[in-house]
Each structure stands twice: as structure tokens, then as C-alpha cells.
Amino acid sequence: MEAIDSLQKELTIFLIAHRLTTVRNCNKIIELQSGKIVRSGTYEELFILS
Structure with a gap:
């Protein structure tokens, strides 16, 4: 990853x-999910939503 x-x-x-x-x-x-966008954002934004 580096x-x-x-x-x-x-x-x-x-x-x-x-x-x-x-x-x-x-x-x-x-x-x-199933080829469709279900959400997008930064890691912090998505982590809060999960």
C-alpha cells in the first residue's frame, strides 16, 4: 500500500x-452492491455510516 x-x-x-x-x-x-453505487465518500464518512 505504501x-x-x-x-x-x-x-x-x-x-x-x-x-x-x-x-x-x-x-x-x-x-x-450488485453493480450499483450504494454510497460514496471519504473513509471517515463511510465509517460513520457503517
């Missing part, structure tokens, strides 16, 4: 994960 974090400053990165904690350093998280 390598991905260092690239974030220069690139747009799509990261797919099963655990919310895996994407906690991402600027924006989009949660999908």
Missing part, C-alpha cells in the same frame, strides 16, 4: 477491495 500511496500524487488509481480499511487512505471511496 507504493500505491506514493503514486496517488501523480496518478488516478482505481483500487478494488473487500475491506473498507484497505482503502482508508483514498480520497474518494465508492461502494458498489
Whole structure:
């Protein structure tokens, strides 16, 4: 994850994960369920909602 974090400053990165904690350093998280967006936001916003 450190390598991905260092690239974030220069690139747009799509990261797919099963655990919310895996994407906690991402600027924006989009949660999908059955191929549809069910919620989006920062880690802090989504953690409060879960």
C-alpha cells in the first residue's frame, strides 16, 4: 500500500477491495452492491455510516 500511496500524487488509481480499511487512505471511496453505487465518500464518512 505504501507504493500505491506514493503514486496517488501523480496518478488516478482505481483500487478494488473487500475491506473498507484497505482503502482508508483514498480520497474518494465508492461502494458498489450488485453493480450499483450504494454510497460514496471519504473513509471517515463511510465509517460513520457503517
